[in-house]
Amino acid sequence: MPQIIWRSNSIFAIVLVLQSLLNIAIFLNLPFIREVLGFVCLTFIPGFLALNLLKLEKLGLGDTVFLSVGISIALLMFFGLFLNELLPLFGILRPLSTESLIITLTFMNVLLGFILYHKQNPPKIVSFRSSLFDLNICVALVCLPILSVIGSILMNAKGDNSLLLLMMILISVCFLAVLALQRKFTLDIFYVASLTIYIAILFATWLATNYILGYDSQSEFYAFQITRNAAFWNPMKTFELERDKAMGTLSVTILPTIYSNIMGLNATWILKIVYPLFASFVPLGLYQFYLSHTKKEAAFLGVFLFIIHSLDGLGSLKEWIATIFYVP
Structure with a gap:
């Protein structure tokens, strides 16, 4: 082993x-x-x-x-x-x-x-135990986010969503295959499946357009830009409720500024790539929580139910971060 x-x-x-x-x-x-x-x-x-x-x-x-x-x-x-x-x-x-x-x-x-x-x-x-069969399935699951990114690029460039539709079909196939074959795995494949499936879905949603999605996200993007450009967080009052809430939240001001400056990505891509990656770890916590109360198959079903009800994320961007701390 x-x-x-x-x-x-x-x-x-x-x-x-x-x-x-x-x-x-x-x-x-x-x-x-x-x-x-x-x-x-x-x-x-x-x-x-x-x-x-x-x-x-x-x-x-x-x-x-x-x-x-x-x-x-x-x-x-x-x-x-x-x-x-x-x-x-x-x-x-x-x-x-x-x-x-x-x-x-x-x-x-x-x-x-x-x-x-x-x-x-x-x-x-x-x-940990793993077999060649496990590795092959893991590679197939990792291909889902890659297909999502390529499909989103194609969608933006030519308006062709065929790859994204194919990805959605493959997600369903992978979900059923993982459940049906789970007894053949030596590795707990549900962790990998939960992570890759949610990354693929979030990327398909957030990368399919060049713009920031959501109502609250606009004020959060504004607060992030103000902090990033000044390289200083100043929770000033703008007398606009949504902007004031965003300016007073570390998770959409200081946190993305750190990632943007260290990674060298502009503000838009931080919210469209990094934050979906943050959210994709939530199913891992949920799976572990469900696993303490039920069997693996039921836990994975619960996670998948959560995923299909959160196709565009977990609410506003600050709620994405809050959910990470709420799950444990």
């Missing part, structure tokens, strides 16, 4: 390597590499390090991924707020600029990694 052994020193080394590669990618402005490494280093590393420091026992892979995402998002929001309030006292008037974030976030990740290394926690052993 394959095993992954997480030792404190190896985790610290991985953090140093990833953080160094990210800083190089930002300095050289390497396309794609900067976006991917930026998303990984922001979304997983802080939460994963904090999770290991908490010494929580009996966490499966799904729990670890979902909790890492949630803790990372929380840390980034409050760390960004801390920078926003502290750095101006030292004359740095753009505390959320790319330069400030590179230095401070690198320090945060390295510090968490160093503390974990210094504590020398007992190594964690994660065991």
Whole structure:
């Protein structure tokens, strides 16, 4: 049975390597590499390090991924707020600029990694079983988001939605196939299926147009743009209720500003790519929650029911982030 052994020193080394590669990618402005490494280093590393420091026992892979995402998002929001309030006292008037974030976030990740290394926690052993059949199905499921992206590009360029319709049919086929063949899997394929299916659906919805979807999203996009352009969060009153609510929310001001500056993506693509990726982790938490009360098949059915009732997301963008913290 394959095993992954997480030792404190190896985790610290991985953090140093990833953080160094990210800083190089930002300095050289390497396309794609900067976006991917930026998303990984922001979304997983802080939460994963904090999770290991908490010494929580009996966490499966799904729990670890979902909790890492949630803790990372929380840390980034409050760390960004801390920078926003502290750095101006030292004359740095753009505390959320790319330069400030590179230095401070690198320090945060390295510090968490160093503390974990210094504590020398007992190594964690994660065991999993997989077969060639499992890997083939996983590859097929991963193709769904790829097909969704290609179909959305085709939809935008030529108005042809045939690939998106094909993707929807394939999602139904994959759903039925995973349920019918679940006894043949050695890996818990429901985690992968839940994640990839929801990513594919959200991308098909949000990438099929060049514009931001939703009513609340417009005011949230405005608040994000104001914060990003100023590199400073100022919850000013505009005397417009929706804009004031957005300006007072860290999840649509400071959080997307951090992602935008680190990943080098403009505001529109942060909301159309990064936030759907955030929301796609919610089914993982739901599946784990349902699993504690019922069988795997019923848990997956519950997750799929949630997905088909949330085809365009989880409400406003700030509600997407709130749902991540609500699910556990």
